[in-house]
Amino acid sequence: MMPQLVIYPLIVQMLLAIVLMFVWSKISWQRTISIVGSILNLGIAVWLFSSVWQHGSHTVQAGNWQPPFGITFVADTFAATMVLLTAIAGVAVSSFSAGSVIPARLKFGFFPIFHFLLLGLNGAFLTGDIFNLYVWFEIIIITSFVLLTIGGEKAQLEGAVKYFTLNILASIIFLTAIAVLYGLTGSLNMADLAAKVAAVENRTLVQVNALLFLVGFGIKSAVFPLYFWLPASYHTPPSAVSAIFGGLLTKVGVYALMRVFTLIFDVDPFLENVLLAVAVLTLFSGAVGAIVQKNIRKIFSYLVICHIGYMIAGLGMMTEIAIAGAVFYLIHDITVKTNLFMMSGVIYKIKANHNIKKLGDFYADYPKMSLLFAIPLFSLVGIPPLSGFWPKLSLISAGWTTENYMVIGGIIFASFVTLFVIVKLWGEVFWKTGEKLPETRNFPYFKKLTKMKKTQMMAPIIFLSIVSLYLGFGAENIQALSERIAFELMDNQEYINAVLRK
Amino acid sequence: MEILLAIIIGTLYASGIYMILRRSLVKLIIGIILLGNGANLLIFLLGRIAKGAPPIIPEDSKVFLDAYSDPLPQALILTAIVISFGLQSFAIVLVKRAHKVVKTDDLDEMNATDEYS
Numbered sequence: 001m002m003p004q005l006v007i008y009p010l011i012v013q014m015l016l017a018i019v020l021m022f023v024w025s026k027i028s029w030q031r032t033i034s035i036v037g038s039i040l041n042l043g044i045a046v047w048l049f050s051s052v053w054q055h056g057s058h059t060v061q062a063g064n065w066q067p068p069f070g071i072t073f074v075a076d077t078f079a080a081t082m083v084l085l086t087a088i089a090g091v092a093v094s095s096f097s098a099g100s101v102i103p104a105r106l107k108f109g110f111f112p113i114f115h116f117l118l119l120g121l122n123g124a125f126l127t128g129d130i131f132n133l134y135v136w137f138e139i140i141i142i143t144s145f146v147l148l149t150i151g152g153e154k155a156q157l158e159g160a161v162k163y164f165t166l167n168i169l170a171s172i173i174f175l176t177a178i179a180v181l182y183g184l185t186g187s188l189n190m191a192d193l194a195a196k197v198a199a200v201e202n203r204t205l206v207q208v209n210a211l212l213f214l215v216g217f218g219i220k221s222a223v224f225p226l227y228f229w230l231p232a233s234y235h236t237p238p239s240a241v242s243a244i245f246g247g248l249l250t251k252v253g254v255y256a257l258m259r260v261f262t263l264i265f266d267v268d269p270f271l272e273n274v275l276l277a278v279a280v281l282t283l284f285s286g287a288v289g290a291i292v293q294k295n296i297r298k299i300f301s302y303l304v305i306c307h308i309g310y311m312i313a314g315l316g317m318m319t320e321i322a323i324a325g326a327v328f329y330l331i332h333d334i335t336v337k338t339n340l341f342m343m344s345g346v347i348y349k350i351k352a353n354h355n356i357k358k359l360g361d362f363y364a365d366y367p368k369m370s371l372l373f374a375i376p377l378f379s380l381v382g383i384p385p386l387s388g389f390w391p392k393l394s395l396i397s398a399g400w401t402t403e404n405y406m407v408i409g410g411i412i413f414a415s416f417v418t419l420f421v422i423v424k425l426w427g428e429v430f431w432k433t434g435e436k437l438p439e440t441r442n443f444p445y446f447k448k449l450t451k452m453k454k455t456q457m458m459a460p461i462i463f464l465s466i467v468s469l470y471l472g473f474g475a476e477n478i479q480a481l482s483e484r485i486a487f488e489l490m491d492n493q494e495y496i497n498a499v500l501r502k
Numbered sequence: 503m504e505i506l507l508a509i510i511i512g513t514l515y516a517s518g519i520y521m522i523l524r525r526s527l528v529k530l531i532i533g534i535i536l537l538g539n540g541a542n543l544l545i546f547l548l549g550r551i552a553k554g555a556p557p558i559i560p561e562d563s564k565v566f567l568d569a570y571s572d573p574l575p576q577a578l579i580l581t582a583i584v585i586s587f588g589l590q591s592f593a594i595v596l597v598k599r600a601h602k603v604v605k606t607d608d609l610d611e612m613n614a615t616d617e618y619s
Binding site: 142153154159235236 | 597599603616
């Protein structure tokens with residue numbers, strides 16, 4: 001067991017990004033390096049995960065400063081799982097970008113920025129210091145701005161203005177919350193804060209501070225009244241970018257919420273009610289938004305919002321089984337959402353259109369591909385035994401025990417609407433006889449692509465579908481993992497001991 | 503001194519939020535800059551202000567003997583300033599570019615991505 005293992009995922013991504021900058025204009029090199037590097041990173045993430053699974057949490061003190069003074073990097077089971085999922089999504093999207101993003105965009109440094117984004121994600125999952133978390137969040141948003149605007153189309157710039165404004169506002173609120181927290185406790189180390197916040201006498205200010213964190217992370221995870229940047233921007237960039245955004249960016253917010261509200265702040269009844277109300281309204285508004293949209297990527301954007309509600313509901317109920325459900329849903333959601341946005345990219349490459357009213361004939365033209373696409377779509381709905389079903393079971397059972405019937409109602413409503421939306425999508429895009437779309441000139445149609453490109457686009461979809469199938473059919477293992485994570489989150493003493501070396 | 507800083511911070515936050523709520527893109531950037539500065543000053547204030555007391559331990563001692571000013575908030579502010587500098591420069595370039603392409607700086611007219619299509 002090596003403690004330095006914790007920072008390897010960061011080092012690999014940073015080195016990759018730097019190496020990629022040296023081959024700035026050699027696109028074929030960039031593609032190869034990115035894919036090989038992502039596979040290497042996946043290997044390291046698996047190594048980290050298995051090590052954490054066997055030996056418990058790993059910690060590293062940056063510069064060997066004793067905790068709580070230095071910056072700590074902690075890999076507990078939750079962080080290691082998230083790093084593993086980031087690596088899985090990273091491999092998939094890296095390969096998909098190599099196949100689908102046009103060379104003009106790749107020449108503007110798509111791949112280096114992409115790896116800096118993954119660096120920021122890994123850092124946010126692994127850090128044990130609240131200000132360091134802020135820095136990783138900034139790395140995530142600045143890279144996501146660049147990925148969002150690369151190419152500079154009109155829609156992209158408009159979406160980016162909205163995305164930019166709300167995300168930077170979230171960062172400022174987060175920074176304000178950190179300032180207040182530091183003023184109250186004089187510490188930034190999350191494990192140290194756990195004890196110090198509980199001892200603060202000024203409870204009102206602690207509660208206000210908790211709400212500041214809720215709003216800051218709430219904007220980032222796109223919960224009910226704060227989600228408007230998401231459907232305005234996620235459908236504008238290339239599908240590969242939407243895939244990594246839809247899969248991981250909002251989930252970092254959820255991760256941070258779970259971390260902060262299980263470790264630092266006690267969830268009092270008021271906060272619990274706020275979380276549950278937000279969760280139900282998120283489920284409702286995301287689902288209703290998805291019904292009316294016609295652009296396939298906008299439908300998925302609203303479903304991203306809708307399904308954040310499940311995780312917030314799990315967090316709000318604050319029992320071990322509810323958190324386990326939320327974590328399971330998080331694991332399922334990252335694989336499925338990444339896959340869905342990549343799928344929409346393939347559909348766009350084939351038909352040169354995103355409007356579901358104009359699409360059609362997909363099943364007749366590409367039966368095998370349709371079968372493949374059915375896996376993520378039905379996993380999303382949660383048809384048993386596919387992966388979306390199992391976490392809902394935990395969440396609903398937790399809803400019964402804590403007597404939160406509104407939450408159960410919200411979960412069932414959102415599941416039903418998701419089913420409706422997916423059935424509609426299936427009928428419109430796959431079964432319907434579509435109208436004859438005019439050929440767009442100079443458009444890189446799927447059938448004109450080389451075999452290599454086609455493989456690079458289809459392989460990650462197959463890969464993530466297999467992961468989704470494993471999550472469904474191997475649900476017992478994932479449930480065991482989620483329960484262990486939930487146990488560690490609820491009983492945070494192990495985390496604190498691991499960091500502070502008691 | 504604390505009172506004065508508190509008033510300044512409050513004013514910065516208030517005017518920042520007011521500017522963000524305006525429709526012009528340039529005012530949006532000004533609002534973000536003001537809010538960022540307010541947050542930085544807030545860290546400075548909440549790190550406790552101790553005048554003329556550098557955090558240096560005397561040579562013949564192992565611990566601080568007097569009140570000292572906490573160096574950590576200053577490090578935090580420095581980091582936050584650098585980050586917000588990067589973000590703000592990006593914002594200015596983005597807004598310039600968006601203005602050129604969309605041909606408006608009125609946020610109300612930037613509704614193409616929200617359209618029901």
